[in-house]
Amino acid sequence: AQKITQTQPGMFVQEKEAVTLDCTYDTSDQSYGLFWYKQPSSGEMIFLIYQGSYDEQNATEGRYSLNFQKARKSANLVISASQLGDSAMYFCAMREARGSSNTGKLIFGQGTTLQVKP
């Protein structure tokens, strides 16, 4: 069964430093996509970055990059040069592609709360 695990309930990072948020996943499908979302205290879900299972290079979006290790089934989010505005909850999610049975649903991890210290 597909599953996403985020083992860090809470993280602290000093402003301007880099931080890695861990995400491991379990799937029997060869085709899948991995997403990271940010949820600030205001509650909305903000899409950050996407990595496809067939992508050979790690995805990057500005200060966000994804450390994708397919053999280990991990998709860690790296935030470089942390800012105070990065304080939020971060969710890792996966979507499988399984032909006609695919519903397009996202499966989420438990989330990691990141606090950036000034």
Next chain:
Amino acid sequence: DAGITQSPRHKVTETGTPVTLRCHQTENHRYMYWYRQDPGHGLRLIHYSYGVKDTDKGEVSDGYSVSRSKTEDFLLTLESATSSQTSVYFCAISEGRGMNTEAFFGQGTRLTVV
């Protein structure tokens, strides 16, 4: 920003009463989803829809029903609210079901059952 509106944004209701949450989209996306968010569980899928009048259950569907009579509206109903259904509810939409298709989320509805 994707046009998704959830209503109400906040609601307090009594145990045993029916409650309906509404998700309205202006993107004409085919797929719509209802999730609930609880501490330690992330977001869990309640029900989803893959077209008008086409719906199916997610992993935590007990006590919930849905309806989709128009492309733009997806309703979530708690037939008889219980305290365990106190949660934040999110609606999401997706243009397709491909593995690289982004899902867009509404602002969330905070429901308290007392």
